[in-house]
Amino acid sequence: MADETVMMSHGSGGTMMQRIIHEVFLESYGDDILAQGDDAASLSGFDSGRIALSTDTFVVTPRFFPGGDIGRLAICGTVNDVATSGAQVKYLSAGFVLEEGLPMDELRRICASMAATCAEAGVQIVTGDTKVVNRGHGDGIYINTTGVGLLPQGRDLSCRHIKPGDKVLLSGSLGDHGIAVISQREGLGFSTSIESDAAPLNHLIARVLEAAPHVRCFRDPTRGGLASTLNEFAQASGVAITVDEESVPVHEQVRGACEMLGYDIYQVANEGKMVCVVPPEEADAALAAMRGDTYGAEAALIGEVTEGEKVRVRNAFGATRIMDMLVGEQLPRIC
Amino acid sequence: MADETVMMSHGSGGTMMQRIIHEVFLESYGDDILAQGDDAASLSGFDSGRIALSTDTFVVTPRFFPGGDIGRLAICGTVNDVATSGAQVKYLSAGFVLEEGLPMDELRRICASMAATCAEAGVQIVTGDTKVVNRGHGDGIYINTTGVGLLPQGRDLSCRHIKPGDKVLLSGSLGDHGIAVISQREGLGFSTSIESDAAPLNHLIARVLEAAPHVRCFRDPTRGGLASTLNEFAQASGVAITVDEESVPVHEQVRGACEMLGYDIYQVANEGKMVCVVPPEEADAALAAMRGDTYGAEAALIGEVTEGEKVRVRNAFGATRIMDMLVGEQLPRIC
Numbered sequence: 001m002a003d004e005t006v007m008m009s010h011g012s013g014g015t016m017m018q019r020i021i022h023e024v025f026l027e028s029y030g031d032d033i034l035a036q037g038d039d040a041a042s043l044s045g046f047d048s049g050r051i052a053l054s055t056d057t058f059v060v061t062p063r064f065f066p067g068g069d070i071g072r073l074a075i076c077g078t079v080n081d082v083a084t085s086g087a088q089v090k091y092l093s094a095g096f097v098l099e100e101g102l103p104m105d106e107l108r109r110i111c112a113s114m115a116a117t118c119a120e121a122g123v124q125i126v127t128g129d130t131k132v133v134n135r136g137h138g139d140g141i142y143i144n145t146t147g148v149g150l151l152p153q154g155r156d157l158s159c160r161h162i163k164p165g166d167k168v169l170l171s172g173s174l175g176d177h178g179i180a181v182i183s184q185r186e187g188l189g190f191s192t193s194i195e196s197d198a199a200p201l202n203h204l205i206a207r208v209l210e211a212a213p214h215v216r217c218f219r220d221p222t223r224g225g226l227a228s229t230l231n232e233f234a235q236a237s238g239v240a241i242t243v244d245e246e247s248v249p250v251h252e253q254v255r256g257a258c259e260m261l262g263y264d265i266y267q268v269a270n271e272g273k274m275v276c277v278v279p280p281e282e283a284d285a286a287l288a289a290m291r292g293d294t295y296g297a298e299a300a301l302i303g304e305v306t307e308g309e310k311v312r313v314r315n316a317f318g319a320t321r322i323m324d325m326l327v328g329e330q331l332p333r334i335c
Numbered sequence: 336m337a338d339e340t341v342m343m344s345h346g347s348g349g350t351m352m353q354r355i356i357h358e359v360f361l362e363s364y365g366d367d368i369l370a371q372g373d374d375a376a377s378l379s380g381f382d383s384g385r386i387a388l389s390t391d392t393f394v395v396t397p398r399f400f401p402g403g404d405i406g407r408l409a410i411c412g413t414v415n416d417v418a419t420s421g422a423q424v425k426y427l428s429a430g431f432v433l434e435e436g437l438p439m440d441e442l443r444r445i446c447a448s449m450a451a452t453c454a455e456a457g458v459q460i461v462t463g464d465t466k467v468v469n470r471g472h473g474d475g476i477y478i479n480t481t482g483v484g485l486l487p488q489g490r491d492l493s494c495r496h497i498k499p500g501d502k503v504l505l506s507g508s509l510g511d512h513g514i515a516v517i518s519q520r521e522g523l524g525f526s527t528s529i530e531s532d533a534a535p536l537n538h539l540i541a542r543v544l545e546a547a548p549h550v551r552c553f554r555d556p557t558r559g560g561l562a563s564t565l566n567e568f569a570q571a572s573g574v575a576i577t578v579d580e581e582s583v584p585v586h587e588q589v590r591g592a593c594e595m596l597g598y599d600i601y602q603v604a605n606e607g608k609m610v611c612v613v614p615p616e617e618a619d620a621a622l623a624a625m626r627g628d629t630y631g632a633e634a635a636l637i638g639e640v641t642e643g644e645k646v647r648v649r650n651a652f653g654a655t656r657i658m659d660m661l662v663g664e665q666l667p668r669i670c
Contacts, residue, residue, distance in 0.1 A: 007664075013559025013604070014661025037571055038493055039554060040389035040420040042486055047384045054375035055428035055481055059466045059473075085375040093390035095479045097432070129479075131394045133668065137474040138394075142466075144430045146390055146481035151377055158373055219374060224348025236372055269348070326349025329342075333468065
């Protein structure tokens with residue numbers, strides 16, 4: 001492909017668009033369903049009659065950062081959102097908004113990263129769309145992915161099902177993604193040692209559900225961090241949640257970076273972590289299942305649910321404070 | 336809602352994002368599934384075990400134009416793409432990229448237009464996502480919609496199934512959308528009399544399938560126009576298609592505008608038209624069904640399929656010329 005950058009004509013609907021579809025997208029994801037060339041993908045195998053659907057658009061800047069890139073993020077984010085429902089994630093759509101002038105090599109690298117992450121997660125991109133906007137109007141590349149999963153009969157995970165007595169598990173350390181991205185963006189010194197945690201967690205969730213079939217719900221603490229996830233849980237189920245500060249895994253460099261930058265670690269975004277609420281009798285089994293997964297080695301039981309409202313953090317001395325949701329903005333363009 | 340414009344904090348994952356979700360999005364689309372607050376929507380009723388999936392991102396400029404706006408387009412485009420598979424379109428996701436500073440009133444108008452178009456099409460927005468990018472980086476608003484439909488057992492429409500002898504139907508006049516948008520964008524004089532044709536065509540397709548069950552395929556001739564659609568058909572099925580120029584409905588003002596601007600009417604985008612290829616014995620029934628629909632009053636039989644390759648146009652004197660796909664760009668940012 002001689003074209004070295006994305007041109008307006010790549011979004012025209014004409015021959016140049018056919019070229020970018022064939023030489024970049026099909027080259028990267030090439031599978032039978034995508035290659036059929038119809039406007040909608042026809043998908044079978046939904047024999048339970050139930051599906052889960054989730055969508056996410058990715059606008060992270062910079063597009064490449066330690067531990068990942070916008071392509072890996074675009075797959076992980078949507079795979080994880082669909083998987084939180086307990087569905088088996090199967091198919092993704094991919095919608096691109098490209099800015100005129102984006103280097104074609106960069107687009108290829110992003111597509112290769114998406115393809116590798118799809119392979120890891122065991123999902124397929126089956127339909128897509130490409131728009132090109134004029135130079136200076138877009139922002140390099142935005143990627144929307146929408147995911148569809150098979151939802152087994154009777155499965156009903158929801159943040160509205162949490163009960164007093166339940167335990168809160170976290171699959172690993174907090175803050176790695178947010179700090180990796182902001183370090184890269186601002187050229188901060190610790191950028192080399194902190195990597196984004198971006199990872200597909202559908203296999204981890206499947207393990208946990210196998211071991212602990214009465215899990216109440218899962219959620220990945222992305223934008224807004226653990227604080228948003230737990231506050232949304234407490235509101236949705238009308239309960240209080242208390243987190244034991246000592247038990248929350250945080251890498252030393254990330255903790256140091258948060259102190260230096262004045263960030264609340266509980267509000268920093270993660271892209272490869274899962275929060276799970278589980279009845280007490282299945283907490284040990286769920287935790288063991290998490291730890292058995294590649295992405296759950298540092299999993300921990302971090303808190304418990306009680307009657308009441310709000311989310312609190314209890315420190316090593318037993319004192320508690322409110323864990324607030326982010327007000328205003330902390331780290332924009334993080335995903 | 337006191338905020339008059341979109342702010343970076345509306346994309347933070349914190350309390351401001353909760354506000355825009357509740358006060359703008361749920362206010363506009365509010366339905367039970369969307370309001371449940373989980374990351375993935377759980378959807379039942381897919382009893383055939385088969386679904387159709389299609390995605391589209393909308394970047395049209397200007398955002399409001401005669402006959403429509405980016406919101407109506409975002410619903411129609413995806414509804415029509417899913418419907419071309421013969422699926423019953425049921426659910427949509429909506430992913431927004433908002434630019435900091437977008438007037439909140441404009442967002443509300445766009446969401447209201449999306450809601451009205453969903454109601455007309457009989458579809459539901461069941462999951463969504465909102466990102467905010469810094470002022471000067473995005474472009475006001477981009478909207479991705481991804482649609483899911485129920486695909487009946489045994490239905491297999493595809494542009495690879497076209498056979499010599501088949502007839503080509505078009506549901507109405509060409510070029511209205513493209514010319515309406517470009518007129519508005521460039522401030523041309525004929526902007527008042529030409530309106531976009533943006534319309535959901537799922538009901539029209541259902542009528543045609545009822546009347547003509549052996550339809551080969553449908554496609555909406557959007558970017559790239561009729562020329563792209565027919566050339567893609569000819570390539571996919573290894574056939575030739577000849578269009579009878581006299582039979583193609585084109586409004587007088589649109590024809591005049593194309594001549595003035597030097598556009599090929601066959602390459603101009605449409606957003607409320609459907610091309611249908613049907614075996615000859617069902618052509619009359621399919622055409623009558625189209626004409627019976629609100630959006631098909633001007634439907635016409637415009638061409639036929641033969642052995643060979645390429646797409647040709649035959650004029651009133653019987654002379655033919657090749658109908659080429661667009662090379663390069665004609666009307667960027669048209670959808």
